[in-house]
Amino acid sequence: MKESDSELKQGQIRFVLIHPTHPGNVGGVARAMKTMGVRQLTLVAPQVKLPNEEAIRRAAGAEDILYTADVHEDLDGAIKDCHLIIGTTARKRSIRWPQMTPEQAAEKLWDESRHGPVALLFGQERSGLANPEVERCHYLVRIPTNPDYSSLNLASAAQIMAYEVFLKRHSSLGTLQDVPRYADQESMHRFYRHLEEVLLDLDFPIARPPVILMRKxxxxxxxxxxxxxxxxxxxxxxxxxxxxxxxKS
Amino acid sequence: MKESDSELKQGQIRFVLIHPTHPGNVGGVARAMKTMGVRQLTLVAPQVKLPNEEAIRRAAGAEDILYTADVHEDLDGAIKDCHLIIGTTARKRSIRWPQMTPEQAAEKLWDESRHGPVALLFGQERSGLANPEVERCHYLVRIPTNPDYSSLNLASAAQIMAYEVFLKRHSSLGTLQDVPRYADQESMHRFYRHLEEVLLDLDFPIARPPVILMRKxxxxxxxxxxxxxxxxxxxxxxxxxxxxxxxKS
Incomplete structure (x- = not known):
């Protein structure tokens, strides 16, 4: 069964924690990941310095995930080589973003991880993903919760998502779908800069609420x-x- | 949406923790349950005395689950009114017992909870369910894990099971999603004609395999x-x- 684990490693599914504040949560996420064979943990500007005793305690044997975690100063650095970015969210967002169930997201992550790294983003414990972080995402996955109490712990959210990935990985053997080679984030950023440049060249009124138009x-x-x-x-x-x-000019 | 919560209460799905030793875990289980609308927590001979500060801290707003938890001296007292008992296990048992996936177990719990209380048992953190406890069960549910590291945290196991129960409960209800006003086909055709026109104005080489480019x-x-x-x-x-x-021209 070693093989299943190493295949997931090749799968290159990256769990990205943005500004995590509690060491216990980081340890809990590591443990949650490892139980389900997901191994790539990335921290973005963490308020937790690793190694941390509480994190290691809560990792309970999954410290290797902590030791091999990548740390980045900003989100763009953490995902620049990823061609699929999915953000987790507990609330219904007012902005319209393609939303998936955990199951659908897990399938997409698993299928597309064969072509290179894919990322699942987890926002800060208290506030979740901020809008600029959501804008990096191709999809959002909303973990369904009790509408009266949707306060899902960070490690719990990671556990549910890792579990769904595990199920997909085991159900989809031999039935993998063909997916196209998607552009990675860096190429997309270059495209957006190019597009903005052209709009300015055209004197296109992006300047009125410029950010809003580009965001759309x-x-x-x-x-x-x-x-x-x-x-x-x-x-x-x-x-x-x-x-x-x-x-012309 | 209040109704979904109260229906689950009527559903009478009981999570039973046998000899839990860590207050943080008990709090974490309460939180995991409440996020998914499962409300009945029962502790069997806990080594944790409630109320407990660490448990309340980890419950993070789900203290009500702790305050209303039942405490029993032995397992039989805790489940005597239940007509369905399912035990959670991470390992493959040598004893042959009917085993279910989390999804199947959740379905059974949900379906049968309409007829009265049903119980899902979680063994002690370190050792899991002991054989006399397994013998009380009608079924076992094995949460699938990485064969190299199956050390699922108690709150994580509860989270996965509560999540599956939540999915089952909601799978019958239609999910109402907000859909944007999509452009209709006629507008899209006009847009495509416009786009083609512009590409021709630009002398863009759509003419080589023109149909193919437009199709893309x-x-x-x-x-x-x-x-x-x-x-x-x-x-x-x-x-x-x-x-x-x-x-220009």
Whole structure:
């Protein structure tokens, strides 16, 4: 059964904790991950310094996950090589974002992890994912909870998601779907910068509420999940527009 | 949504912790239960005396579950009114006992709870269910774990089971999701014609395999499912490009 574990390692599913504040939670997440064979833990600007005694105690034999955890100063650094980003959320978001069930998210993570790293984001304990963090996501997964009390502990949320990934990994052997090669986050960022540049060249009124317009476009293209080929086509169009605008002036 | 909560109360699904030793775990179980609308906690000969500060801290707002918990000296007292008893186990038992997946167990618990109280047993943290406890069970549920590390925390096991119960309870109800106002097909066709026009204005090489390129773009935007607002933004951009290209010539 060793093989199942190492396959999950290749699977490159990364659990990303953003600004975790309680060492016990970080340890609990490590334990939750390891019980389900998920091994890549990444911390973004943690308020917890590792190694930490409380974290190790709560990890209860899953310290190796803590020792091999990556630490990044910001979220973009933590996910720049990922081509699929899913954010966990307990609340219903007013902004419209494609929402999945834990089961659907686990399937997507598992299927697409074969092409490279994929990330599942967990927001800060008290506040969850902030809007700029949500904007990095292709999808949100909402873990269903009691509407009267939705205060899911961080390690519990990780446990449920890791469990669903484990189920998918074991149910989907041999029935893996073909997925396209999606563009990674860094290429998408370059595309968004390019798009913004072109809109400015066009004197397109993004300046009125500029952030809002770009956010809407980013949301659209994140939702569409561009393949590498599609991204090239769109960038080609942007370059063609720029050439024309340049020729004019 | 109050109703869902009270229905689960009527459901009378009882989580029974046998000899729990860590107050933090008892608090964590209470929290896990409440997030999923399971309310009946029973402790059998606990080594934790309630109320306990650490338990309350970890319950994080689910203290009511702790305050209303039943405490029994022995297991038989705790389950005597139950007509269905399911035991949780992480290991494969050598004794042959009917084993279920968490999903199957949740379904059975939920279905049969309508006829009266049903119990889900959790063994002591370190050792799990002892054989005399297993013998009280109609079924065992094995939460699947990494064969190399199956050390599921008590609160985590409770979280997974409560989550599965929650899913079962809600699977029959239709989930009402907020859907945006999507653009209709006619608007999309107009958009595609507009896009094609602009690409021709730009001398963009759609002409080589023109149909193929347009098809790829159509596939992309169909997949994204544009809202009316997004469609307007994109058409605005196309018009801006056309104006610039027209000015030039």
């Amino acid at each position: 476009l980013i949301r659209l293209f994140n939702r569409a999940r561009l393949s590498e080929e599609e991204l090239q086509i769109l960038r080609g169009i942007l370059s063609a527009v720029q050439q024309h605008v340049a020729k | 773009l159509i596939r992309l935007f169909n997949r994204a499912r544009l809202s009316e607002e997004e469609l307007q933004i994109l058409r605005g951009i196309l018009s801006a490009v056309q104006q610039h290209v027209a000015k």
